[in-house]
Amino acid sequence: MGGDLDVVAVGGQRARHRLAQVVVVLHEQDLGVHRPANVAAAHGCNRVPTQRQPRAWGPLTPRRDSGAPPSAKELAVPTLSSLSIVLPCFNEAPNVAAAVAEAQAAASACASEHEILVVDDGSTDGTQAVAHAIAAADPRVRVVVHEANRGYGAAVRSGFNASRGDWVLLTDGDLQFDLGELSAFLEPAADHDLVAGFRIDRADPLPRRMAAHAWNRLMRRTFGVALRDVDCAFKLMRGPALRALPLESDGAMISTELLVRAQDAGWRIGEVGVHHRARTAGEPSGGDPAVVWRAFRERRALMRDLRARRAAPASAALARPTPS
Numbered sequence: 001m002g003g004d005l006d007v008v009a010v011g012g013q014r015a016r017h018r019l020a021q022v023v024v025v026l027h028e029q030d031l032g033v034h035r036p037a038n039v040a041a042a043h044g045c046n047r048v049p050t051q052r053q054p055r056a057w058g059p060l061t062p063r064r065d066s067g068a069p070p071s072a073k074e075l076a077v078p079t080l081s082s083l084s085i086v087l088p089c090f091n092e093a094p095n096v097a098a099a100v101a102e103a104q105a106a107a108s109a110c111a112s113e114h115e116i117l118v119v120d121d122g123s124t125d126g127t128q129a130v131a132h133a134i135a136a137a138d139p140r141v142r143v144v145v146h147e148a149n150r151g152y153g154a155a156v157r158s159g160f161n162a163s164r165g166d167w168v169l170l171t172d173g174d175l176q177f178d179l180g181e182l183s184a185f186l187e188p189a190a191d192h193d194l195v196a197g198f199r200i201d202r203a204d205p206l207p208r209r210m211a212a213h214a215w216n217r218l219m220r221r222t223f224g225v226a227l228r229d230v231d232c233a234f235k236l237m238r239g240p241a242l243r244a245l246p247l248e249s250d251g252a253m254i255s256t257e258l259l260v261r262a263q264d265a266g267w268r269i270g271e272v273g274v275h276h277r278a279r280t281a282g283e284p285s286g287g288d289p290a291v292v293w294r295a296f297r298e299r300r301a302l303m304r305d306l307r308a309r310r311a312a313p314a315s316a317a318l319a320r321p322t323p324s
């Protein structure tokens with residue numbers, strides 16, 4: 001498919017008989033993204049062709065009666081060679097130990113080798129001390145420290161830079177995802193470079209969900225991001241290619257930037273439906289006005305940067321990932 005963006009989306013819906021996930025296939029012409037002509041449209045008149053609804057072609061991975069996701073072994077899918085799980089944390093002292101434990105369990109089930117990277121983004125609630133205590137007892141856990149808070153994007157980038165795995169899973173340190181669902185990402189990972197989660201039942205208040213809906217639409221129109229849940233913090237990516245991406249955002253814009261640069265580099269991108277839990281401890285700040293304002297500022301910066309890069313000679317383009 002040289003140079004194509006062949007997006008396979010593995011979706012999920014809470015059906016009456018528990019979850020029955022569906023696999024859908026989109027083709028580049030459905031998405032209207034990634035081609036220079038569309039890029040020009042995105043920046044010239046601020047819109048790209050509208051994404052058509054994905055087409056379903058079959059059921060996949062029903063959940064067990066217990067409601068727990070099936071393991072990689074039950075699904076009979078190959079595990080990953082090595083996996084780094086990146087957990088950005090800002091004031092997550094009540095959550096970080098359980099988040100690491102859940103990440104360990106998911107990584108052990110889905111990868112031959114793994115490491116867990118806790119990125120403490122200048123927390124003031126003792127997150128760092130908890131993380132260091134866990135790391136002292138387990139060499140597979142590493143702590144990356146920002147002395148002062150630098151923002152979600154900066155924390156994500158520090159985690160990516162420190163990672164060493166053939167694969168990297170980005171998720172949050174606040175326990176809002178069921179990392180057992182990583183098993184559903186393994187099959188699409190075989191022929192994709194990035195498998196992104198999308199939240200089936202987002203457990204956030206209505207105003208937050210409405211804002212997210214508007215933001216997703218804006219990201220689609222501005223950048224041609226062809227995914228339905230841009231900010232979902234459940235993304236599995238090929239490590240070497242990820243570490244070569246020139247990411248710059250320090251705030252929440254990092255999620256869009258990651259997807260746009262991956263699309264531009266010709267990554268094959270898929271989607272998997274994941275469940276979302278309400279936060280039970282700590283404070284969410286993803287919807288804070290300062291975070292949103294920073295994201296809009298970084299959106300403008302990303303538009304400028306993309307315009308310059310896309311006008312540069314083709315030799316400056318990033319190499320497409322090579323399957324490991």
Ligand SMILES: Nc1nc2c(ncn2[C@@H]2O[C@H](COP(=O)(O)OP(=O)(O)O)[C@@H](O)[C@H]2O)c(=O)[nH]1
Nearest residue numbers: 088089090121151152155172173174284285286
């Ligand atoms: N919002 C925010 N989150 C950060 C920051 N640095 C790291 N994080 C982590 O990023 C994840 C998502 O943050 P959260 O406030 O839960 O965002 P939300 O789920 O979108 O409301 C959590 O694990 C945070 O601890 C930061 O500066 N701001």
Ligand SMILES: [Mg+2]
Nearest residue numbers: 172174176284
């Ligand atoms: Mg959260």
